[in-house]
Amino acid sequence: MFTVDPRNNSPIYKQIINSVKESIIKGMLLPGDKLPSVRELAKILTTNPNTVSKAYNELERMHIIETLRGKGTFVAIDYTPKIEAKNIVKLKDGLKKVLIDAHYMGLKKDDINKIINELYDELLNDENHNITKGDIV
Amino acid sequence: MFTVDPRNNSPIYKQIINSVKESIIKGMLLPGDKLPSVRELAKILTTNPNTVSKAYNELERMHIIETLRGKGTFVAIDYTPKIEAKNIVKLKDGLKKVLIDAHYMGLKKDDINKIINELYDELLNDENHNITKGDIV
Amino acid sequence: MFTVDPRNNSPIYKQIINSVKESIIKGMLLPGDKLPSVRELAKILTTNPNTVSKAYNELERMHIIETLRGKGTFVAIDYTPKIEAKNIVKLKDGLKKVLIDAHYMGLKKDDINKIINELYDELLNDENHNITKGDIV
Amino acid sequence: MFTVDPRNNSPIYKQIINSVKESIIKGMLLPGDKLPSVRELAKILTTNPNTVSKAYNELERMHIIETLRGKGTFVAIDYTPKIEAKNIVKLKDGLKKVLIDAHYMGLKKDDINKIINELYDELLNDENHNITKGDIV
């Protein structure tokens, strides 16, 4: 469910953050679901609890998950996107970097669009969202 | 021409790299054009020369610029994109991160497409490309 | 009457303590009034009885409530404030933190005074205090 | 300049945060000033660098300080308070707790007002702000 690649040069805690986000988007984790405990996930990923903790803390700051004292960590039930100018700028910046890299790899706009379609299919495909979400959410 | 933001958390040498790449794509720098010397650019950006040097070195390794001993640094005239599987994976990975972030900011696929169109317009608008870049783009 | 928010990061037992204190100050609970039993309150708040117990124990140590064996828990009839230097220091410290936070939120002294007035109105408005609490307040 | 009390039960990193905030409010640190490096401050406070780092990270998230890669940490030059409903609620909550405690210590509204005046004098007294701030800020 959660995957982390120690060879990847992006820090482990950020990989965990992205992994959790992805699982939620894909519908593998639903609002209210319990996340593995810090120690559990650390064991699963063979990483240090502090690293998992750091990831969970950041996710909580983003209001994506919430922790109930002594009970554990859960997917937030009331997440509402908040569009901030600063974040849009960051997003555009990140996207620009990707497009520049793509250009230098010989990829054109159509290639990018194709990749984006693939990625959206992977993240938001119907299978994940038809069945379970209806009853629970 | 080249811009760098010390508050941005992406390393300065990478910002320089991207800035050079962007200038080339936009046609502001053409194949064969001379780049400012390391010291010059360091002064312009109020940066450490080592930082500029590191950026130039990486750009050279990518065959995007080339150094002629004693003459200076120039935009490569023979850049040819090379698609490597490893890089494609990285690109997809980067794109996925962006899309996930976008999702959590409430942006939909259409919003992303709009931004991408904007960015392509910014990078590849006709004015910049009437001479040489037609085939690469 | 008693409210507790599991998402709030202040510990639940402290929230219970404050909730009881607030109810007494507001006059909703008068000296001699019976408090819900530990189990009852635990059920009401959907909390662990141990948590309620911990709160009641602390409240008893502060002489704010008292337990009569076999009869239940009651609001103390003889509470008398006791000013200790140590507690004054703590209070100032807490207040300083609030003021610093307020400053960074752009709130000025006047704003704080306004909020304090509101809070005092909420806590000590006349309706609640026509009978017994006149002298303590 | 920065003080931390290991006997205080509030976590050290939070004490550091408050200490920095206070120093800035008092005008002992001006916008653009360099903060001690993580290792330095850790040595001064005889605490662990990680603890200082955590404090600095949170302060950066609040936009109170900013770090320039490889150069160090500085007081932000462009801090602008942003009033969010959620934070106001938290502030009121904190204030309410203080007032309830004060009430149970026998302190009345006037006593609180007196303490607040004292604290504001301590934080914003003229000496700190007449001289230096005029020329630099």
Place this chain on the structure above:
DNA sequence: GTGGTCTAGACCACA
């Protein structure tokens, strides 16, 4: 059981 805090000590990327 849960997460939060802290230490000691290591390695790395960056300027």
Place this chain on the structure above:
DNA sequence: GTGGTCTAGACCACT
């Protein structure tokens, strides 16, 4: 020199 990340291991408060 700077901060960022990670580990191993400890203790604590809370439910």
